[in-house]
Amino acid sequence: xxxxxxxxxxxxxxxxxxxxxxxxxxxWVGLFVFSIAFFHFSAADYTIxxxxxxxxxxxxxxGRMAKAKTEGNSRSAKRWLVLGLVVNLGILATLKYSNFxxxxxxxxxxxxxxxxxxxxxxxxxxxxxxxxxMSVVGYLLDVYWGICxxxxxxxxxxxxxxxxxxxxxxxxxxxxxxxxxxxxxHKFDSGQxxxxxxxxxxxxxxxxxxxxRLAVVxxxxxxxxxxxxxxxxxxxxxxxxxxLYTDFSGCMDIILGASECYGIRLPExxxxxxxxxxxxxxxxxxxxxxxxxxxxxILYPVxxxxxxxxxxxxxKAHWGKKAAKQIPSILGMLCVWLLMGLWHGGSxxxxxxxxxxxxxxxxxxxxxxxxxKKVIALLKVNTECFSWHLFQSLRVFTLAMIGNMFFRLNGxxxxxxxxxxxxxxxxxxxxxxxxxxxxxxDGPNFILxxxxxxxxxxxxxxxxxDSVRKQIxxxxxxxxxxxxxxxxxxxxxxxxxxPGYNAADFIYQGF
Amino acid sequence: MNRTEIYEKLTAVxxxxxxxxxxxxxxxxxxxxxxxxxxxxxxxxxxxVEDEFGIKFDMKAVxxxxxxxxxxxxxxxxxx
Amino acid sequence: xxxxxxxKTMKVIVFLLGFYVQFSYVSxxxxxxxxxxxxxxxxxxxEPKDSLDAVxxxxxxxxxxxxxxxxxxxxxxxxxxxxxxxxPFISAENLLKIARKRQSNAVYLIAINGLYEKNELSVETAHxxxxxxxxxxxxxFLIYTLCHGFQYSLDEYFxxxxxxxxxxxxxxxxxxxxxxxDYERTKGGFTSSTFLNEVENIADYYCATTDREPLPGFxxxxxxxxxxxxxxxxxxxxFVLSAQYRNAQTVKWYNTIIDEVKKYNYPIINEMSDFDEIxxxxxxxxxxxxxxxxxxxxxITDYLAQYLIDNYGFEDKRGGTEYADWDEAxxxxxxxxxxxxxEEELExxx
Numbered sequence: 055x056x057x058x059x060x061x062x063x064x065x066x067x068x069x070x071x072x073x074x075x076x077x078x079x080x081x082w083v084g085l086f087v088f089s090i091a092f093f094h095f096s097a098a099d100y101t102i103x104x105x106x107x108x109x110x111x112x113x114x115x116x117g118r119m120a121k122a123k124t125e126g127n128s129r130s131a132k133r134w135l136v137l138g139l140v141v142n143l144g145i146l147a148t149l150k151y152s153n154f155x156x157x158x159x160x161x162x163x164x165x166x167x168x169x170x171x172x173x174x175x176x177x178x179x180x181x182x183x184x185x186x187x188m189s190v191v192g193y194l195l196d197v198y199w200g201i202c203x204x205x206x207x208x209x210x211x212x213x214x215x216x217x218x219x220x221x222x223x224x225x226x227x228x229x230x231x232x233x234x235x236x237x238x239x240h241k242f243d244s245g246q247x248x249x250x251x252x253x254x255x256x257x258x259x260x261x262x263x264x265x266x267r268l269a270v271v272x273x274x275x276x277x278x279x280x281x282x283x284x285x286x287x288x289x290x291x292x293x294x295x296x297x298l299y300t301d302f303s304g305c306m307d308i309i310l311g312a313s314e315c316y317g318i319r320l321p322e323x324x325x326x327x328x329x330x331x332x333x334x335x336x337x338x339x340x341x342x343x344x345x346x347x348x349x350x351x352i353l354y355p356v357x358x359x360x361x362x363x364x365x366x367x368x369x370k371a372h373w374g375k376k377a378a379k380q381i382p383s384i385l386g387m388l389c390v391w392l393l394m395g396l397w398h399g400g401s402x403x404x405x406x407x408x409x410x411x412x413x414x415x416x417x418x419x420x421x422x423x424x425x426x427k428k429v430i431a432l433l434k435v436n437t438e439c440f441s442w443h444l445f446q447s448l449r450v451f452t453l454a455m456i457g458n459m460f461f462r463l464n465g466x467x468x469x470x471x472x473x474x475x476x477x478x479x480x481x482x483x484x485x486x487x488x489x490x491x492x493x494x495x496d497g498p499n500f501i502l503x504x505x506x507x508x509x510x511x512x513x514x515x516x517x518x519x520d521s522v523r524k525q526i527x528x529x530x531x532x533x534x535x536x537x538x539x540x541x542x543x544x545x546x547x548x549x550x551x552x553p554g555y556n557a558a559d560f561i562y563q564g565f
Numbered sequence: 566m567n568r569t570e571i572y573e574k575l576t577a578v579x580x581x582x583x584x585x586x587x588x589x590x591x592x593x594x595x596x597x598x599x600x601x602x603x604x605x606x607x608x609x610x611x612x613x614v615e616d617e618f619g620i621k622f623d624m625k626a627v628x629x630x631x632x633x634x635x636x637x638x639x640x641x642x643x644x645x
Numbered sequence: 646x647x648x649x650x651x652x653k654t655m656k657v658i659v660f661l662l663g664f665y666v667q668f669s670y671v672s673x674x675x676x677x678x679x680x681x682x683x684x685x686x687x688x689x690x691x692e693p694k695d696s697l698d699a700v701x702x703x704x705x706x707x708x709x710x711x712x713x714x715x716x717x718x719x720x721x722x723x724x725x726x727x728x729x730x731x732x733p734f735i736s737a738e739n740l741l742k743i744a745r746k747r748q749s750n751a752v753y754l755i756a757i758n759g760l761y762e763k764n765e766l767s768v769e770t771a772h773x774x775x776x777x778x779x780x781x782x783x784x785x786f787l788i789y790t791l792c793h794g795f796q797y798s799l800d801e802y803f804x805x806x807x808x809x810x811x812x813x814x815x816x817x818x819x820x821x822x823x824x825x826x827d828y829e830r831t832k833g834g835f836t837s838s839t840f841l842n843e844v845e846n847i848a849d850y851y852c853a854t855t856d857r858e859p860l861p862g863f864x865x866x867x868x869x870x871x872x873x874x875x876x877x878x879x880x881x882x883x884f885v886l887s888a889q890y891r892n893a894q895t896v897k898w899y900n901t902i903i904d905e906v907k908k909y910n911y912p913i914i915n916e917m918s919d920f921d922e923i924x925x926x927x928x929x930x931x932x933x934x935x936x937x938x939x940x941x942x943x944x945i946t947d948y949l950a951q952y953l954i955d956n957y958g959f960e961d962k963r964g965g966t967e968y969a970d971w972d973e974a975x976x977x978x979x980x981x982x983x984x985x986x987x988e989e990e991l992e993x994x995x
């Protein structure tokens with residue numbers, strides 16, 4: 055079920071009505087039932103068995119772990135942790151990464167002179183598995199580390215795992231963040247519901263008016279890079295950044311807005327990422343919950359592990375203090391970034407383009423930091439002014455844009471070819487001779503696309519100060535209503551939905 | 566060890582990890598107050614603190630320490 | 646506390662009302678076919694309540710065979726079409742209900758036309774029937790009937806229900822026309838140049854058969870429901886088989902329908918069997934195999950009008966001030982068609 059479709063809106067409205075009619079003690083049960091319904095409308099029914107397996111194993115392991123810990127039996131607790139992790143990650147790995155392994159085995163075997171041709175599998179994964187598995191793994195580790203209590207109720211655990219707003223594309227919530235809200239009763243609060251719906255409205259606008267429109271141009275160019283070379287490629291790359299951002303963050307707005315209507319606040323996944331001034335900051339503002347998850351559950355345990363501590367000591371002894379400060383953390387980050395890349399997809403273009411590329415940028419920034427500082431001092435650059443911040447943001451945008459080309463073009467060598475195609479033909483004339491209106495969007499649509507990006511910019515700038523909804527709420531009624539009517543009719547008239555538009559399948563939904 | 570002694574040792578660790586002899590810390594210092602204190606250096610800092618005081622933070626502490634004041638309290642607890 | 650709730654609820658209601666008003670305007674601008682479908686379908690709702698003697702429901706043979714302003718001029722009767730291109734027969738019952746809300750005392754002529762197999766009517770064509778109907782429960786039922794009969798998908802169902810889904814993308818090519826969609830004010834009198842100008846000899850298309858063929862299930866159901874409705878509500882209904890040359894299967898279906906209608910003792914005007922009595926000439930009065938041109942239309946108009954007056958005794962409304970708009974309609978219409986009429990036809994009008 056597309057979250058920008060009429061059936062979804064009807065579904066949501068129905069759940070909202072039922073939710074507030076239910077007595078507060080059973081509202082969470084209602085959410086559980088809605089989640090099952092949502093799953094049914096969005097995915098093949100039999101795949102829910104994987105999720106059921108995850109819930110059963112997780113409840114069992116969490117409960118036993120907690121019990122073992124109170125008894126002081128840390129070895130038993132560890133065993134239950136390992137079981138929980140192996141089952142959940144095993145299901146994820148099998149469903150999503152078998153083919154990656156198979157392809158690489160075939161390739162390696164061919165290189166070694168003994169070619170194999172293991173056929174790839176055709177496995178259907180349940181909705182949201184990439185997201186709920188992260189939540190579950192985080193939950194098991196949190197229980198093991200004593201950060202949160204174990205949930206002994208099977209259905210409550212099921213709700214945490216399969217809470218429907220999160221099934222589409224996250225965010226990856228921590229058990230501690232949601233446990234009180236998820237199971238508590240919520241009073242009907244018209245202000246909160248209004249806020250939630252306003253957020254959903256903005257999300258739908260971002261997806262249907264901005265992202266879907268950008269997708270037309272991007273798909274036209276990337277679909278035929280032989281014809282559209284030179285500056286076209288870079289236009290597509292830039293537009294794709296905005297397409298991906300409005301698509302994913304629009305989805306988040308819809309999902310967080312919907313959850314807010316239930317009185318449940320999920321964690322944010324975006325914080326105007328294009329205003330970031332460094333690649334490291336970018337990943338603290340883009341897909342925030344994934345970055346935070348990797349930091350807390352991979353990076354920290356790795357850096358604090360025996361192996362790393364020993365390595366650090368060795369490096370300090372042999373290569374000095376400075377190396378000991380930098381190398382272990384860079385290697386730790388490599389683990390994180392390889393996983394980041396792998397999470398996006400089981401193929402090398404993701405691992406390299408979304409993983410290694412960003413690792414390299416962050417590591418290089420760290421290592422070259424003193425060099426940059428010297429150059430800045432030498433050139434007497436003012437680092438406290440708008441022009442410098444703008445330069446930093448543009449720099450980050452460009453670097454991230456290259457990584458995202460690997461994400462979009464779905465093939466490592468293909469991406470390199472496309473980058474090459476972008477470097478050679480020199481055709482700046484395309485910006486002046488009307489060629490831009492022949493990329494799938496006619497004049498009015500192209501102009502609307504540009505205008506909508508400006509609207510996005512203005513809203514993003516306002517967001518830096520304070521919640522935009524709150525800012526609007528402070529204004530007088532006619533102004534507020536003009537904005538809401540504007541959004542609603544903007545979506546109704548300019549949205550790319552209905553016959554003749556491809557249902558712009560949300561990019562992150564296949565995860 | 567009392568708080569003042571802890572602070573003395575801790576300041577030295579901070580100055581060493583962030584390579585800045587001028588760093589001053591107090592109960593309300595957070596990552597926002599020190600330029601290079603980010604998620605990566607956080608771990609290095611904690612490791613250095615562990616080494617200096619001969620203690621071990623658990624993962625709960627690693628995720629949860631809000632400011633220097635909380636860190637000092639925890640160090641005090643672990644030393645006791 | 647109560648005051649706050651009431652105030653908040655009032656705000657929500659006002660907001661929704663404001664939305665409804667704006668939405669209606671936006672729909673009015675964007676939705677629906679341009680051209681004559683607008684005149685035929687939306688034009689019907691322009692008529693004041695209970696001002697029509699009769700209403701003629703059907704598909705394109707209907708509005709190419711009844712010339713309302715000329716019938717008014719000749720006989721003083723007010724009857725107009727409520728018809729649309731390719732309007733399916735299964736929509737007749739719902740359209741009848743919708744029309745009767747505005748014209749409850751009128752005589753209803755229902756054309757036996759618009760018969761299709763269950764996958765033969767595209768959604769685009771179905772839109773012509775539904776786009777200009779005011780939103781109502783009846784309209785929703787009509788759409789349900791069409792979706793069920795022609796097996797449209799859920800998406801297409803929503804699209805028929807809320808046509809803005811289909812038409813909103815037109816915003817980038819709006820012209821002045823869309824903002825000033827105006828009624829021609831010819832009471833549905835057809836003005837297309839094909840209708841006025843062209844002639845085709847259709848004698849060779851003639852297919853006479855007296856066989857019957859069972860109707861597709863959904864059509865049979867619709868027919869039975871229609872007849873039952875007319876009986877229960879005591880609707881003054883006349884079934885009309887338009888003059889047209891169809892293929893054998895269609896003619897067999899027509900025969901089946903006529904059989905069924907006869908069981909209810911409803912009057913049937915069979916323009917095919919009355920072909921000579923009407924005075925139709927298959928060499929000069931048609932512009933293609935199923936549509937009369939202006940000349941054929943005048944003959945049929947005369948025939949139907951006389952039939953209705955003889956059987957239902959309508960008042961002659963010419964000369965009164967109440968029906969001034971009909972006089973205007975005639976003036977407008979005659980200006981358009983005069984160049985195409987023969988001497989005889991002009992005389993007939995006097």
